[in-house]
Amino acid sequence: MYRVWGFITNYSLLLILGAVIALIWANVDSHSYHTFVEFPIAEHFFIGEMHEGHRMLTLHYLVNDLLMALFFAIAAKEVWEAVILKQGSLRGKKAATPLVATAGGMLGPIAVYLVLAMILGSDTFDAVKNGWAVPTATDIAFSYLVGRVVFGAGHPAVRFLLLLAIADDAAGLVILAIFYPTGDLAVQWLLLSIAAAVAVFVLANWLPRKLDKGRELRPNSTWVRNTLGFWPYLIAGCISWYGFMRAGIHPALGLLPIVPTIPHADRAFGIFAEAEKHLTDLLNDIEHKLKTPVEVILFFFGLLNAGVEFNAIGDPTWLVLAGLIIGKPLGILLMGAFAAHVLRLGLPEGMRTSDLFVIGCVAAIGFTVSLFIAAVAFEPDAMLGDTPVQAAAKMGALFSFGAAIISIVMGKLFGVKKVEG
Template identity: 30%
Template sequence: MWERIRRVAASDRISGLIMLGFALAGLVLANLPWTAHLFETISETQLAIPYTNIDLPLGHWAQDGLLTIFFLMVGLDLKQELTTGSLSNPKAAAVPMLCAVGGMLVPPILFLSVTALYSRFAPPGPGLEQIANGSVFSFSDIAQGWAVPTATDIAFSLAVLALFAKALPGSIRAFLMTLATVDDLLAIILIAVFFSSLNDWYWFLGIVVCAVVWALLVRMRRVPWIAVGCVGILAWVMMFEAGVHPTLAGVLVGLLTPSREMYGEASPRAERYHDKLQPFSSLLALPIFALFATGVHFDALTPALMVSPVVVGIIVALVVGKPLGIMITAWVTTHIGGLSLPRGLRVRDLLPASCACGIGFTVSFLIASLAYTDAELSAEARFGVLMASLIAAAISGVLLHRQSQRYEAEQASETEGKRSLEAMSEQVTTLSDGTQSVTIEAFTQEQLAQIKARKLREKIRQRRHDDRT
């Protein structure tokens, strides 16, 4: 049974659909008349840790507590990628790394531009903006959500890739994984810098002590798991008390875990721990977080919600801004910056995958709850993230499917050409005078045209690649 659970958790497609199902369930349960009150009661039930100042409702425990497992996975994955993975070779990973930066810079610009247009031209008047429930806020209040559309959800984007792009080359998947990994790192830095309110210095001293003890314990030949668990919980408490978002404790201890083989082990500890934690993250932490993150009650789910400045700004930023930033950066770095993509991959081939990067979801939900102190603004921001993610998933799904079909057609054409070459046979006959005659089957005009077209495509690709390098 445990092996089956691990296989389900390891499937980007299944785990992504489970998380989406929980997100939609949260939105429905929080707004149906006969379930809204019960859902709100459960979400607001307080749970405290004895002898500490930590007293949070269950909804916040899902965000600040359970989500730490996901961030621990991110930390372990980052450490492995930085040591032996795609990020260990900066030259090879330069283009997707820079594309991740471009994909995080353009969405805030578009979000602020859209909301500024609402502030200037839409009612109730200059400098003011009205959201779906009729409440009026200043442009500066709305602009606090600039960071919401910056993050990419790696699990969902890979799930879309797995669903619609089975025939795509591995270089596109590798590009998307590298980009999303760097995107996660940048989102972590953004949360730490812009959404932390620092408290007394001695809490940070406690964080350092926990980090050192963790690093020592996980490097022992026999890891004392009870002690490691206690240190991890203490690091989380220290982060919370220090004013830093506590989920970043998971990233910190993940980055301190060994990512190379030790004591004759068959695989690195960071990789093994990542695999063991995956079922808890994919099937427990993320679905429950998505349930409470989207479980926000609206006064009325009306069409006015879809034209709210916050919702429209986030949709435009994620659906348009993400792929726009990635594609512009990819073109500039390859055509002007002198960098190159993997052989056979062109900038235009990245468009479907870059559209998948508009799926914000997990980290965007978290930033939405941190960016806005007003509950209604936070609710609209999370609704905007959900709508933008669904739209981006639909667009990227269609584009990836078409791209996958094109690659399948090209592969079929090449396979047919090879078969034609293999089918060519020599027929040897002996004449009456003893002379041997060799007859070779000729190509048809259609076969010759296919071979010439294939060779021409290969020459063009090689020439483009040589020009770039």
């Protein structure tokens, strides 16, 4: 059983509300909107060359660089469980074809985006080339919801889509970390993040379990859980975030090294699974506690990033859309078919090769992560906020919702038979 609507309500409706408010506000009074986005909260010391050693802490920085770390931590939790647990959805042969298709779902958009940019001329290419990763993302929640509408809840293509979207998110995190640094790379600072992760794992996870070996009541592990709770991991997370920030890697990814160190259940029921709310391990407990804060954070993320004026629509908008709506379906179809038939990895029973193209259309809904990448791929103007190129790319991410309509139409054209259940 999957609680799709509950997930959409929890994590997406407030995000959409924030984005809609931002769009209206930016087109009614752009000056007041950008003044709000760059509202200075405090001036904090920043070691570097920005503003002579000082950087202004704005609402935009607070949400995008600090608070969004909680959102990416939840995404990392799902990816970690899918990879590490014995019944994880990204383990074994069952995940092989979706993983290969995921590669196509990223390479296809990149190729379409860059080739079309080159066709538009060198000036356009130079202006937009850094946004090549914007159309690679897939919004898990909305894609999953649309997938159920197109295929029906019981169709194997829905499970395939979910595996692909999780793998896509994992690859997106890697892309953000490697290709979109926030400054000059100083990778030695990552040692601080690694040290924090190792220390909290050894002291708060491994050592108590080691001392409790052969002791049924597990007194040490119980004391750590009941007395210290999530605090050791919060402290380690803050240290890791600082290490990422100083290393020049986007600090919103700063909690990723800490997620695997948190004690977790021996099994997971999968993203959207109703049963997961009954798991009491510390990792799931932390996720439950983060539910409401992350909802609020996503609202402000939409509010602070989606405020694009409609006159900003330009070449980057169509490049992002082409990457998503053309590159995604073709990439997933070609690589998925290659995996299934050439590599003989096969497709899930009841799924046709043509379903891969429809899955690609559904996966073309980028939204959340595409919007985030667009926000970091292009350097904003310190005074005016989004540059024209950045604003146009963001509009492409927002317009990717149109892939939902395309998916429904393609499902009809390709004769998809809905399977309820």
